[in-house]
Amino acid sequence: xxxVGLVAARFVHYAALVLAFGAFAYASFGDxxxxxxxxxxxxxxIVSSLAVLVGSLAVLVATAxxxxxxxxxxxxxxxxxxxxxxxxxxxxxxxxxxLASTLVAVALVSAxxxxxxxxxxxxxxxxxxxxxxxxxAQVEAGAAGVVHRIADAVHLAAAGIWxxxxxxxxxxxxxxxxxxxxxxxxxxxxxxxxxxxxxVLLLVSTGVxxxxxxxxxxxxxxxxxxxxxxxxxxxxxAGMLGLAAGNRLRYVPALSRQLDGREDAMASLKRLRLQVRxxxxxxxxxxxxxxxLGSMEPATESGA
Amino acid sequence: xxxxxxxxxxxxxxxAPAFAHTKLVTANPAPNATVKAVPExxxxxxxxxxxxxxxxxxxxxxxxxxxxxASAQVDPKNRSKVNAVVHGFGRxxxxxxEWSAAGSDMHRMNGSYSFTLRP
Numbered sequence: 082x083x084x085v086g087l088v089a090a091r092f093v094h095y096a097a098l099v100l101a102f103g104a105f106a107y108a109s110f111g112d113x114x115x116x117x118x119x120x121x122x123x124x125x126x127i128v129s130s131l132a133v134l135v136g137s138l139a140v141l142v143a144t145a146x147x148x149x150x151x152x153x154x155x156x157x158x159x160x161x162x163x164x165x166x167x168x169x170x171x172x173x174x175x176x177x178x179x180l181a182s183t184l185v186a187v188a189l190v191s192a193x194x195x196x197x198x199x200x201x202x203x204x205x206x207x208x209x210x211x212x213x214x215x216x217x218a219q220v221e222a223g224a225a226g227v228v229h230r231i232a233d234a235v236h237l238a239a240a241g242i243w244x245x246x247x248x249x250x251x252x253x254x255x256x257x258x259x260x261x262x263x264x265x266x267x268x269x270x271x272x273x274x275x276x277x278x279x280x281v282l283l284l285v286s287t288g289v290x291x292x293x294x295x296x297x298x299x300x301x302x303x304x305x306x307x308x309x310x311x312x313x314x315x316x317x318x319a320g321m322l323g324l325a326a327g328n329r330l331r332y333v334p335a336l337s338r339q340l341d342g343r344e345d346a347m348a349s350l351k352r353l354r355l356q357v358r359x360x361x362x363x364x365x366x367x368x369x370x371x372x373x374l375g376s377m378e379p380a381t382e383s384g385a
Numbered sequence: 386x387x388x389x390x391x392x393x394x395x396x397x398x399x400x401a402p403a404f405a406h407t408k409l410v411t412a413n414p415a416p417n418a419t420v421k422a423v424p425e426x427x428x429x430x431x432x433x434x435x436x437x438x439x440x441x442x443x444x445x446x447x448x449x450x451x452x453x454x455a456s457a458q459v460d461p462k463n464r465s466k467v468n469a470v471v472h473g474f475g476r477x478x479x480x481x482x483e484w485s486a487a488g489s490d491m492h493r494m495n496g497s498y499s500f501t502l503r504p
Contacts, residue, residue, distance in 0.1 A: 145491070168488075169490065
């Protein structure tokens with residue numbers, strides 16, 4: 082029953098949004114002067130923005146195909162007039178396509194002019210947070226719906242801040258390692274600890290609220306497919322937390338110590354790269370779980 | 386700037402349209418009902434307006450054969466209602482109605498119910 086095309090389209094859209102948001106946010110707030118990683122950040126911003134656009138188009142196409150009963154029916158002009166003019170879904174996604182096109186334009190222009198970076202943060206951030214308007218947070222009406230949507234939006238923003246920062250950090254950690262760039266990497270990782278901690282607290286608290294809406298009773302975590310996949314996602318999250326805690330408590334302090342003492346920090350740098358890569362991989366798998374969960378009947382509805 | 390962004394985000398989240406999945410609310414003949422007269426038409430009421438292009442209704446008789454559905458149309462005055470004209474009722478027994486429909490969320494939903502004809 083899972084629509085593979087739709088899941089793939091959603092995953093590309095979500096992953097690209099997180100990467101684009103991270104690239105713009107890092108360029109704006111984290112690394113104004115980091116010349117060593119700027120070209121790679123710019124390329125990341127351009128490629129991920131294009132993927133956001135392609136992904137949002139693919140979501141619209143896959144959803145239309147699901148409605149019409151197959152990809153063969155997509156040539157029908159009547160289908161598209163219904164989708165674009167008679168459905169809220171079509172209108173919401175048309176707006177997203179427009180915003181994604183703006184994001185691509187901003188990414189291309191910001192390669193030349195820094196002021197557009199902030200516009201990129203806003204465009205990518207708006208697209209990311211408004212994913213809350215497109216999914217299961219739309220099912221409840223009234224006050225419960227508002228609470229669920231806000232919790233979902235905060236959850237998305239926190240996930241974007243954490244996951245989005247990982248690739249810029251990898252750029253920083255793998256930049257031609259001079260003493261200077263390694264010190265910069267250590268400094269920024271320490272600075273991000275507080276932001277990361279806030280993101281984790283927000284993810285946990287809003288995750289509990291969302292689960293309450295979508296799962297209901299704890300027993301449904303185990304005896305519905307939706308609940309079981311949510312448990313898989315929680316395990317991935319726990320793995321990310323473990324790696325992040327290792328960085329914070331052990332590897333970043335070790336790197337800082339070695340750099341201060343002018344010791345060889347190569348081993349610590351390598352270990353940190355490995356940890357951050359692992360965090361990123363688990364995060365992408367969590368996004369894949371999210372893409373699948375969006376296509377499943379929430380546990381509160383199944384069997385009802 | 387930050388306050389404006391937060392306020393705009395909150396406003397959009399609060400005012401956004403709800404994407405509910407299409408669900409059957411009532412039908413005539415009603416699910417699990419027993420009727421004496423052959424129904425002139427089936428009427429299905431959903432929780433939200435449905436898209437006319439994507440409504441289907443199929444009816445299976447007590448002998449397991451499909452009945453002829455002459456038309457299944459959305460009521461132009463109330464787009465949450467679908468009227469289906471079905472030929473071939475007569476034999477006593479259980480009739481199974483299968484529907485599929487989609488609303489503004491573009492998510493095609495399916496369902497079925499049965500009623501019994503006992504003239």
